[in-house]
Structures are given as C-alpha cells and as structure tokens.
Amino acid sequence: MQFRHALLLKAIAFAAEKHRHQRRKDPEASPYINHPIDLANVLVQEGRVRDTTVLIAALLHDTLEDTQTTPDELAAAFGGEVRDIVLEVTDNKKLKKHKRKELQVKHGPHLTRKARLVKLADKICNLRDVAVNPPARWPLKRQIEYFDWAKSVIDGMRGTHPRLEALFDAVYEQRPHALRWQHHAKPAVRGPHLRRSRS
Numbered sequence: 001m002q003f004r005h006a007l008l009l010k011a012i013a014f015a016a017e018k019h020r021h022q023r024r025k026d027p028e029a030s031p032y033i034n035h036p037i038d039l040a041n042v043l044v045q046e047g048r049v050r051d052t053t054v055l056i057a058a059l060l061h062d063t064l065e066d067t068q069t070t071p072d073e074l075a076a077a078f079g080g081e082v083r084d085i086v087l088e089v090t091d092n093k094k095l096k097k098h099k100r101k102e103l104q105v106k107h108g109p110h111l112t113r114k115a116r117l118v119k120l121a122d123k124i125c126n127l128r129d130v131a132v133n134p135p136a137r138w139p140l141k142r143q144i145e146y147f148d149w150a151k152s153v154i155d156g157m158r159g160t161h162p163r164l165e166a167l168f169d170a171v172y173e174q175r176p177h178a179l180r181w182q183h184h185a186k187p188a189v190r191g192p193h194l195r196r197s198r199s
C-alpha cells in the first residue's frame, strides 16, 4: 500500500514536470496540471474508484498527447500496464482534428475497462470546465458541439461504471441552449414593431 502511495505521488510529480509550461484554455489560463489532478480526484471522491493503476493513468493521461513524453518513458517509470492505458486514451495527432474526434467515438466501445474509466473522468472534467468557465475563444455553437460530441463518446461506453456515467449525465444537463434562445428571441423583438407600424 505504501508503495502505491509513492507511485501516485511520483505520477503527480511526473505530470507536473511534463505539463509545466502548459495552461488550460479557460479565461484565466489555469495551470494544465490542475486537469489531470481533477480527473484523479473525480475518480476517487465521486466515482469511488480505488484502483491505483487507473488513478496513475488518469494523472498521466495527457502526457503522450500533449507533451514530449514517450511510451517507453512511461513504461520505465510506471510499468507497461499504465503505459498501455495512456496509449489507449491518446489521440493520433497526425490525424486532422475532426478525424481524431470521429475515432474517439468509434474506438470508445473497444477500450479496456481501465481506459474507459479514465475517458469517463476526462469527459466529466472537460464538460464541467466548459460549463463553468468556457474557453474565451469558444462561441456557444462550439461549446454545444463539444457537449454533444462528448456525449456520443460516452454513449458508446454505457454500462462501464453507472456512478461515473451519472456524473457525466448531470454535467451534460448544463449543455448551453443558445440556438433555442435565439430562435425565440427574434419573433419577440419583431412582434411589437409590426404592431406599431400597423396602427
């Protein structure tokens, strides 16, 4: 047990070092490391996940995709299982963005259970971030599309972990409704104007 605690702390330190120059997209540009720590925290505190390998993989989940870290480096420091889980949740950055998003939906159902837990926590945390503190340059349309894409990824892995899926569904409820609002707003503005011109 003590050894596993040591490995968890090692993963936090490793991820903090690798992401040290990166910031999140929120208006305050939060330190990137807050995001992997959020995932591990959601898994433990809200999902009641107790599998240390999953928590370590969550802490490291963006190191291959967003930093210079190599799979061999992960294996040497944390073992082959952690490396493989992180590889499973890593997009191929040589592909165009829309293709990567499409592949997440397609591959979701075929991920190992441990990778699906990391993926669930990642989507919960990302939707919470967009709902509470959206990226400054994201118009509402992009926020809505992000919510819907995340849902299609998660819908492909239903039955993995009901508690985490319920947390995802709860944050999905916060999906913005800009288009509906605009639809209603226009006639309300036009109405009184037309009545006035008729009288």
Ligand SMILES: [Mn+2]
Binding pocket: 035, 061, 062, 122
């Ligand atoms: Mn992530």
